[in-house]
Amino acid sequence: MKWKTKSHIKVIMILCIALLMFDCQNDxxxxxxxQNKIETVTSDEAKNFLMHSRNNFSVKSVNKELENLxxxxxxxxxxxGSDQLLTVIPFASxxxxxxxxxxxxxxxxxxxxVVFSMYADxxxxxxxxxxxxxxxxxxxxxxxxxxxxxxxxxxxFFENSIALKNNMENEKTSTLTRKSPIQLNEVVVKxxxxxxxxxxxxxxxxGMFNDFDSGSTYYSWDAGGGYxxxxxxTSMEIIDGLTGKSKCLNSLLNQNGNLFVQKLLANFSGKSExxxxxxxxxxxxxxxxxxxxxxxxxxxxxxxxxxxxxINISISTSRSNDQSALDATRTILHEYIxxxxxxxxxxxxxxxxxxxxxxxxxxxxxxxxxxxALYLSSMKEALKxxxxxxxxxxxxxxxxxxxxxxxxxxxxxxxxGGLKExxxxxxxxxxxxxxxxxxxxxxxxxxxxxAAPCSN
Amino acid sequence: MNIKFxxxxxxxxxxxxLKAQDKVKDTLFFKLDNYLYQLKFDSKQYxxxxxxxxxxxxxxxxxxxxxxxxxxxEILCFxxxxxxxxxxxxxNPKQLNDVKVSKLFDNYIIILISKxxxxxxxxxxxxxxxxx
Numbered sequence: 001m002k003w004k005t006k007s008h009i010k011v012i013m014i015l016c017i018a019l020l021m022f023d024c025q026n027d028x029x030x031x032x033x034x035q036n037k038i039e040t041v042t043s044d045e046a047k048n049f050l051m052h053s054r055n056n057f058s059v060k061s062v063n064k065e066l067e068n069l070x071x072x073x074x075x076x077x078x079x080x081g082s083d084q085l086l087t088v089i090p091f092a093s094x095x096x097x098x099x100x101x102x103x104x105x106x107x108x109x110x111x112x113x114v115v116f117s118m119y120a121d122x123x124x125x126x127x128x129x130x131x132x133x134x135x136x137x138x139x140x141x142x143x144x145x146x147x148x149x150x151x152x153x154x155x156x157f158f159e160n161s162i163a164l165k166n167n168m169e170n171e172k173t174s175t176l177t178r179k180s181p182i183q184l185n186e187v188v189v190k191x192x193x194x195x196x197x198x199x200x201x202x203x204x205x206x207g208m209f210n211d212f213d214s215g216s217t218y219y220s221w222d223a224g225g226g227y228x229x230x231x232x233x234t235s236m237e238i239i240d241g242l243t244g245k246s247k248c249l250n251s252l253l254n255q256n257g258n259l260f261v262q263k264l265l266a267n268f269s270g271k272s273e274x275x276x277x278x279x280x281x282x283x284x285x286x287x288x289x290x291x292x293x294x295x296x297x298x299x300x301x302x303x304x305x306x307x308x309x310x311i312n313i314s315i316s317t318s319r320s321n322d323q324s325a326l327d328a329t330r331t332i333l334h335e336y337i338x339x340x341x342x343x344x345x346x347x348x349x350x351x352x353x354x355x356x357x358x359x360x361x362x363x364x365x366x367x368x369x370x371x372x373a374l375y376l377s378s379m380k381e382a383l384k385x386x387x388x389x390x391x392x393x394x395x396x397x398x399x400x401x402x403x404x405x406x407x408x409x410x411x412x413x414x415x416x417g418g419l420k421e422x423x424x425x426x427x428x429x430x431x432x433x434x435x436x437x438x439x440x441x442x443x444x445x446x447x448x449x450x451a452a453p454c455s456n
Numbered sequence: 457m458n459i460k461f462x463x464x465x466x467x468x469x470x471x472x473x474l475k476a477q478d479k480v481k482d483t484l485f486f487k488l489d490n491y492l493y494q495l496k497f498d499s500k501q502y503x504x505x506x507x508x509x510x511x512x513x514x515x516x517x518x519x520x521x522x523x524x525x526x527x528x529x530e531i532l533c534f535x536x537x538x539x540x541x542x543x544x545x546x547x548n549p550k551q552l553n554d555v556k557v558s559k560l561f562d563n564y565i566i567i568l569i570s571k572x573x574x575x576x577x578x579x580x581x582x583x584x585x586x587x588x
Contacts, residue, residue, distance in 0.1 A: 286586075287497045289508045296588045299510065303518065304558045305582030338587055345555045358555060362546050366513045367587055418588060422512050 036200060038219060039106035040085040042259060043074050044389075046104045049111050050089075053138055066138075068092050069102060074255060078266055079105075080196065080220045085266055103135075103202060112203045113138055118223070132157070133223060135202045143204040145184055146197060153197065157184040196220035238268055241279035246320045248454035249329045250278065258385040260378040261333070264340050274343045278313040278335070280320075295319070297331040297418065300338035304346060311339045324448030325394060326387050327414065333382060334418050337375050341367050364425065372419045372426035379415035380408060387411070394449040401447070413441035483565040484537075485528040485578075492517075492534040494570065502568055502581055504534065506550040511588050515554040517581035523567065525578050531569060554585045 041049070054066045070092050077086045087104040094100060099118040104111060114135045124130040134145040134157070145157030198220055242250050253261060268276050284296040298315040313335045320328040344357045364370040387395050387406065399405050416438055420427045427435070486492060488502070495501040495508075495516075502517040538544065538552060541560060545551045561583050568579045 286510045287495075288510070289495070289503060289505075291497050294510070296510070299586060299588050302558075302585045303582060304562050304585075306520075308562070342585070346558065361555065362553065365545060365547055365551070368512060 036107050037109070038079070038082060038084050038200070039109070040259060040262075041087045041104040041106055041111055043087070043256060043262070045111065046074065046087045046089065047071060049104065049113065050102065053113070065091070075266070075269060077221065077269055080222070082219050083263075085263060086221055102138075105203060107200065107203060114143060114203055116202060116223070129223075133197065135204070142184070144201055147186065155186050155188050157186050160185050197223050237272060237275040238265065239275065239277040241277060242315060243280040244317060244321070245325070245328060245452045246280050246315045246317065246332065248452040249320075249325060250332050252390050252453070253329055253332060253386065256386065256390050258382050261336075261382050264336060267340060267343055273347060273349065274309055274311055274339070276311050276313060276336070276339050278315065278332075280317045281314045282316075283318050284314050284316040297323070298335045300335050300342070302342050302346065308346075308348070311342050313339060321450070324445050324450055325391055325452045326383065326448050327417065327445045328452075329386055330379075330383060330414050330417055333379060334371075337371055337379070338367055341370055366422070366424070368419050368422040369424040369426065372416075372424045376412065376415050376419070376426070380411040383414055384408065384411040391449070391453065393453070397449065398444075402444075407441075409437070410441045410444060413438040414445055417442065481563060481565050483525075483528075483567055484561075485531045485567050485569055486534045486537070487531050488568055488570045489533065489535075492568070502579075504552060507552050510586050513554060513585065513587040515552050515557050515583060515585055517566065517568065518584045520580045520582055523578045523580050525567065528567075528569070554583075558583045558585060
């Protein structure tokens with residue numbers, strides 16, 4: 001009897017250990033060392049590269065398809081395993097069944113571009129993509145192809161050179177995204193199925209399935225933005241409810257913001273943990289505890305219990321119309337940074353970065369203190385580049401009026417807007433003369449142009 | 457062998473029952489006082505003293521619904537509870553850490569108890585963070 005009890009205890013203990021091990025098991029092997037050096041292609045670099053490519057193609061059909069690109073919907077998406085971003089430009093002709101996008105990435109200092117096509121099966125649903133994925137060079141040469149079922153890659157396509165040759169001779173044309181999978185041989189993927197595509201493999205720069213089996217480093221892309229698997233591509237999950245001037249400036253910031261802005265907004269793209277809803281309201285009014293009415297430029301609200309994945313931003317139309325275009329842009333950026341801080345603090349992913357950021361937040365005491373200490377320099381650079389490259393007319397007027405180009409100190413003074421009023425530590429630590437200089441420079445923003453450079 | 461098998465089955469049921477229990481949220485009842493109180497100018501908001509400055513970041517409770525419930529076994533004082541649960545900023549004993557408040561209270565049903573004219577109202581609320 002004693003022996004039997006011991007044996008039962010052993011069985012239960014083994015069961016407990018097994019259960020614990022299942023609970024703690026991690027699905028993904030984290031990468032060790034990257035294979036190739038990859039870098040983000042900025043929006044401007046992407047546009048220049050594609051314009052240059054257009055001029056170099058002799059085939060008219062290719063040029064015509066490149067004209068079909070929606071540069072205003074250019075986005076930069078996360079590459080898992082790297083802090084660099086994949087630049088993505090969709091085609092205007094995209095439908096529910098066929099989605100074509102140009103992907104750009106600098107690999108070993110050279111800009112690489114491919115056309116990435118997704119053909120959905122009839123039973124494909126939005127959450128879990130079923131269908132075929134192909135990457136082609138800009139001249140239409142097949143690079144790689146995969147088959148996905150319910151968001152998971154289950155097969156890979158290889159070129160059938162004989163069929164391909166015959167087809168090319170018959171068609172006599174080379175166009176983007178045109179090679180039918182009939183010309184390809186398909187193999188079933190063995191081993192661990194993948195929920196993402198290898199970002200380098202799409203460009204033909206690495207061997208996808210070797211990486212998964214060995215557990216060595218790979219850069220993966222969600223090809224539609226899913227943590228749970230490949231999804232039908234969706235646009236950036238920043239719900240734009242803005243109107244008028246704010247809408248114009250926000251859309252310019254989304255399209256032409258510098259790398260800092262693009263990286264920040266990429267955190268909310270696709271099937272991210274958090275989405276942003278940014279809306280215009282006539283006036284953002286709040287009452288303080290004493291009942292005094294206060295008007296704000298904008299505000300960010302997060303109600304974790306009602307909608308844990310949505311961060312709401314309200315932008316005051318009345319204030320925005322009153323401000324210079326650059327200052328109104330600063331307000332939008334300021335609120336986006338609040339959203340980014342909320343994303344970092346409130347994430348439900350128990351990652352070391354989140355714990356570390358919570359400690360930083362404690363150190364600076366509040367969001368404005370954290371923004372002043374960690375984001376001010378990036379805000380300054382973002383405003384500087386936006387002024388020079390997007391509000392160019394205004395930039396030239398400033399230069400002519402003051403007989404000097406706007407200094408870094410001017411943009412820093414602008415970035416302090418909404419922060420210095422909170423008397424954050426970084427502001428209090430500044431010497432009095434520096435504070436006076438910032439206030440003086442910030443007043444120059446009043447003279448800047450209020451008009452936003454949108455035609456309607 | 458049969459006993460062993462039965463034990464394993466019992467054990468699995470036990471684990472399952474434990475996991476199922478985890479999913480039911482407990483309820484915390486808080487009384488209103490001069491630290492946690494209804495905002496005069498917006499009856500749907502319940503604010504916490506020293507933590508309602510939207511310019512610096514406010515954390516407050518918003519009404520979800522009025523509920524009917526059995527008399528609570530324990531009614532808590534928010535100030536004491538927040539201190540015990542370490543919900544304040546390390547460098548500022550008056551300021552609540554909005555992240556800690558939200559993350560903790562997301563795991564509970566929060567009910568605020570107000571008494572007016574001998575009538576008790578139970579209001580289910582949730583935390584809101586708001587900043588300029």
